[in-house]
Amino acid sequence: MSIGFKMKSNNLRYDCCFICVDASLRVLDRYVEQRVDCMMYEGLLNEVYNIYNLNAVYTRGLRQAIGVREFEPLLRTCVVKDMYERERELTEGPSIEKGATLFNRNLMELVRSSSNTEPTILLEEAIEKVKLNTRRLVRRQKRMLSRLQTLFGWNIHYVDSTESISSKSEDVWTRQVVESAVEIVKSFLMRMEACHPPLGRQMTLG
Numbered sequence: 001m002s003i004g005f006k007m008k009s010n011n012l013r014y015d016c017c018f019i020c021v022d023a024s025l026r027v028l029d030r031y032v033e034q035r036v037d038c039m040m041y042e043g044l045l046n047e048v049y050n051i052y053n054l055n056a057v058y059t060r061g062l063r064q065a066i067g068v069r070e071f072e073p074l075l076r077t078c079v080v081k082d083m084y085e086r087e088r089e090l091t092e093g094p095s096i097e098k099g100a101t102l103f104n105r106n107l108m109e110l111v112r113s114s115s116n117t118e119p120t121i122l123l124e125e126a127i128e129k130v131k132l133n134t135r136r137l138v139r140r141q142k143r144m145l146s147r148l149q150t151l152f153g154w155n156i157h158y159v160d161s162t163e164s165i166s167s168k169s170e171d172v173w174t175r176q177v178v179e180s181a182v183e184i185v186k187s188f189l190m191r192m193e194a195c196h197p198p199l200g201r202q203m204t205l206g
Contacts, residue, residue, distance in 0.1 A: 017188040018156040019181050020145055025138070027162050032134045039067070040127060045107045049075060066137060070129040074111075074122040157184045 048071045058069040111119045148154050159180045164173040
């Protein structure tokens with residue numbers, strides 16, 4: 001048996017103004033796809049490779065984060081051995097330190113240029129998992145905001161950024177998101193001042 005209770009917003013220690021920058025799921029999903037692709041081309045796989053450890057556990061700590069754990073099968077089964085061999089061939093040396101010259105290039109491009117199809121397949125699967133897990137995170141965050149409103153009675157002000165994300169326009173972002181949020185904060189502060197006048201004003205009125 002569980003006992004639930006609802007904490008009203010007036011039970012908070014401080015007066016709070018909650019603002020959530022929101023957007024439609026359709027637009028957010030497309031943004032996630034584009035953002036992950038950009039991160040990959042900017043060297044996300046290189047960063048993950050930098051902290052890769054064959055003996056690490058990818059279900060806790062930093063390594064369980066989205067954008068890290070999804071690449072573990074690729075790095076474990078293919079990349080490490082393949083990259084060591086490629087580096088030795090490039091340097092014509094008996095052995096080199098991991099990453100000594102590898103990071104002169106984007107690791108994703110190296111994997112995709114390999115004649116072995118297995119790393120490429122694992123890479124594409126990992127990228128799709130990053131996108132899928134990020135879309136799921138977006139939905140969990142939306143549900144959490146709804147729960148905060150239901151459980152605690154918080155008055156969350158939603159600012160719609162759908163158009164600004166779609167258009168990629170700074171002007172639209174400023175007009176629809178920034179200015180809207182500023183007006184919400186101004187209104188909140190005016191209400192707070194009306195409810196809690198400064199001490200000097202209270203003494204004068206008294």
